[in-house]
Amino acid sequence: MTIDELDQIAKSVQIEIGKFDHEINVCMGTGCLSQHSDGLRDALAKAVAASGRKAMVRRTGCMGLCAAGPLVFIDPEGILYQHVKPNNVDTVIDHLGKEPVPELQCNLREHFDQQVHIVLENSGRIDPENIDDYIARDGYRALLIALNDMTPTGVIRQITESGLRGRGGGGYPTGLKWSTVAKAVGDMKYVICNGDEGDPGAFMDRSVLESDPHRVLEGMAIAAYAVGASKGYIYVRAEYPLAVSRLTTCLREARRRGILGSSIGNTAFSFDVEIRLGAGAFVCGEETALIASIEGKRGTPKPRPPYPAVSGLWGKPTLINNVETYANIAPIIRKGGRWFASIGSERSKGTKVFALTGKIKNAGLVEVPMGIKLREIVEGIGGGVPDGRTFKAVQTGGPSGGCLPAEMLGLGVSYDALMAAGSIMGSGGMIVMDDTSCMVNVARFFVEFCMTESCGKCIPCRAGTAQMYTLLTKICDGSATMDDLALLEDLCGTVKEASLCGLGQTAPNPVLSTLKYFRQEYIEHIVNKRCPAGVCTIHAPVEVLA
Amino acid sequence: MPALTPPPLPSEDKRWKIVNGTMRKNGFARHALIETLHTVQSSFGYLDDDAIRFVAESLRIPLSQAYGVATFYHYFSLKPPGEHTMTICTGTACYIKGTDKLVMAAEKRVGVTQGNTTSDGKISLMTARCVGACGRAPVVLTDGELHGQMSSEEMLAQLERWAVE
Numbered sequence: 001m002t003i004d005e006l007d008q009i010a011k012s013v014q015i016e017i018g019k020f021d022h023e024i025n026v027c028m029g030t031g032c033l034s035q036h037s038d039g040l041r042d043a044l045a046k047a048v049a050a051s052g053r054k055a056m057v058r059r060t061g062c063m064g065l066c067a068a069g070p071l072v073f074i075d076p077e078g079i080l081y082q083h084v085k086p087n088n089v090d091t092v093i094d095h096l097g098k099e100p101v102p103e104l105q106c107n108l109r110e111h112f113d114q115q116v117h118i119v120l121e122n123s124g125r126i127d128p129e130n131i132d133d134y135i136a137r138d139g140y141r142a143l144l145i146a147l148n149d150m151t152p153t154g155v156i157r158q159i160t161e162s163g164l165r166g167r168g169g170g171g172y173p174t175g176l177k178w179s180t181v182a183k184a185v186g187d188m189k190y191v192i193c194n195g196d197e198g199d200p201g202a203f204m205d206r207s208v209l210e211s212d213p214h215r216v217l218e219g220m221a222i223a224a225y226a227v228g229a230s231k232g233y234i235y236v237r238a239e240y241p242l243a244v245s246r247l248t249t250c251l252r253e254a255r256r257r258g259i260l261g262s263s264i265g266n267t268a269f270s271f272d273v274e275i276r277l278g279a280g281a282f283v284c285g286e287e288t289a290l291i292a293s294i295e296g297k298r299g300t301p302k303p304r305p306p307y308p309a310v311s312g313l314w315g316k317p318t319l320i321n322n323v324e325t326y327a328n329i330a331p332i333i334r335k336g337g338r339w340f341a342s343i344g345s346e347r348s349k350g351t352k353v354f355a356l357t358g359k360i361k362n363a364g365l366v367e368v369p370m371g372i373k374l375r376e377i378v379e380g381i382g383g384g385v386p387d388g389r390t391f392k393a394v395q396t397g398g399p400s401g402g403c404l405p406a407e408m409l410g411l412g413v414s415y416d417a418l419m420a421a422g423s424i425m426g427s428g429g430m431i432v433m434d435d436t437s438c439m440v441n442v443a444r445f446f447v448e449f450c451m452t453e454s455c456g457k458c459i460p461c462r463a464g465t466a467q468m469y470t471l472l473t474k475i476c477d478g479s480a481t482m483d484d485l486a487l488l489e490d491l492c493g494t495v496k497e498a499s500l501c502g503l504g505q506t507a508p509n510p511v512l513s514t515l516k517y518f519r520q521e522y523i524e525h526i527v528n529k530r531c532p533a534g535v536c537t538i539h540a541p542v543e544v545l546a
Numbered sequence: 547m548p549a550l551t552p553p554p555l556p557s558e559d560k561r562w563k564i565v566n567g568t569m570r571k572n573g574f575a576r577h578a579l580i581e582t583l584h585t586v587q588s589s590f591g592y593l594d595d596d597a598i599r600f601v602a603e604s605l606r607i608p609l610s611q612a613y614g615v616a617t618f619y620h621y622f623s624l625k626p627p628g629e630h631t632m633t634i635c636t637g638t639a640c641y642i643k644g645t646d647k648l649v650m651a652a653e654k655r656v657g658v659t660q661g662n663t664t665s666d667g668k669i670s671l672m673t674a675r676c677v678g679a680c681g682r683a684p685v686v687l688t689d690g691e692l693h694g695q696m697s698s699e700e701m702l703a704q705l706e707r708w709a710v711e
Contacts, residue, residue, distance in 0.1 A: 030678065030679050030692065031679055031681045031682050031694065033692070034679060034682060034685075034691075034692040034693060034694050035694065065681075066679070066680075066681025066682055067681050067682070069681075069682075197678065198675070198676075199676070200636075200637030200638045200639075200641075200675050200676035201637050201638030201639045201676060201680050202676070202678075202680070203676075203678035203679065203680055203681075206678040237678075238584065238621050239621070239674065239676075239677055239678065240678060276580075276581070277580070277581070277584055278619075278621075279580055279583070279584065279619030279620070279621040279622060280619050280620035280621035280622075280675070281618065281619050281620065282675070293580065294577070295577045296576055296577035296578060296579035296580050296581075296615070297579075297611075297615065298614050298615055298618040298619075299618065299619070355639075355680055355681070357638075357639035357642075357680040357681055357683060358638075358639055358642045358643070358683075359642060359643075363639075363680070363681040363682075363683075364681045365681070395638065398638065429638065429680075431638050431639055431642055431680075433642055437642060445638070445641055446638075449675070453675075455618075
């Protein structure tokens, strides 16, 4: 495969599309599929054939606004239809090229206008399983540019210059990680894509893998070239069957086109990728645990150093990045590190994809420039809290993150600002809560999650999270005293300081952040035996002071 | 090292050939353990003692290690599933949207706690830690099929249909 051949393919796709007056894109991401958008696609195709209109019907990945599904997007008019049912099909076809159907049209300008799409630029626009669609939108161009015109060091320089930081949550500078693996000595090196999106309430990786899988493969191949690896693994949750099946198809297509395999792009570079299925363990998102799992073992983390960059999979130098990190690579190589660095805030560059869910009108997937205020995401893009309720908190970072109250909505989204506020960027879950959520109960929910997911290797995490859970349960049912609260705070410090891996080190965050911003709610439960949100069932009677 | 002869298939059941196929594809390497257990579960619905024993022996892995892996990962089940499975997502978005009430209502209706199967073997009630369809919360999977914005009534109606089948 050469750049000329890519151009040829892109041209023939354009010619093919040119035969039609309209493109009807039907979202077939998980959210819309659960509302039978596959049947809708078939109905549309049938109706188009019957009407004799020159329109193509295309299956696409996620269009983002899952709450309004099934979604249909009409090109070139740029009309988005929401809640489309099979009985709307004829109306949609009738209105092609005319005024849009008013009762179906989705006019959420504030939702879309503030977003900047880099990672999601192809999501909802291409058929994820069609490699030609991807190539027609500059796909695999970056890989061939890197292989033909750039040295591995040159690739790493661009990534470093871009300021890209790990999108899995840690925020480690990607360029630095790549150069460490590139410098490591080894006859064999590996590249791993971490698609073990275990954080409950997050589905960015799932959407990217389902909507634009080739982009992830391209990012991995460029990474492999840069660090000198020839073998890659994508570790995906078994709970994501659609992502797995689309990836499998895409791997086969990429091999068939010579984009994976030996002598890629007529160069000496060889690279292939295998899929590994996760089996439901949150701790496997931790890199050393993930490596153990690929090796077929229990997913328990190891102390670092040695870091995987030096001794990873089967003791060889290994590069591990998250799905979204790899998805950023191709555009950086195509447009340059400086272009990427021009987007975002001072120390957090580019964009971030968030799964915006919970008590929010426009729930779904959004991609925003770093530095954007939380308020703009929640109230602007998200449309605020529905049903006339009031906003209470936004939770970022999942079980490792924290809850931020209304007074923090002015905060700009970046790794450092979120950390300073007591939460973390995390992988991108953003859950909005209204006044019907009890913050003590929320903290207990996350601690229960960490307790069940603790791998049991180190005591602070294994026993600490269990004790934290017991104390929080006591607070929730009204049987706790102020001494219990002091003990809980003390324990949070121990678990944070003494745990082996990220799971335990961050498990107290939901408790600490709710204590920081919602301490009064804890005290209400303990002293007045009352749950202000009316969530917890309090058994203990109020103690009457003599 | 002398080549070890792999153990004979546990029975005539053709599904063992599929399991064996996964191991062969991976050259009977030890790291194929999780992959193979996935194949066992997708072929048989769960992992029983015979299966774990057979896989461990074939891959030359100590039985304790194979059992350790089978029990470490939540996705693997050591008990046979019921005829129908209702999986309620208890991820954060679903929790915020009141999935705990769904779990309670379902437990009350089928008379077993989550993670268990009714004594007549008809319905398994499971929970999942986020299936990644948070935009449609609360989410329930009925025999693997995803349903968003699930109401308690709708869920109970499905359980009712299964129970009288």
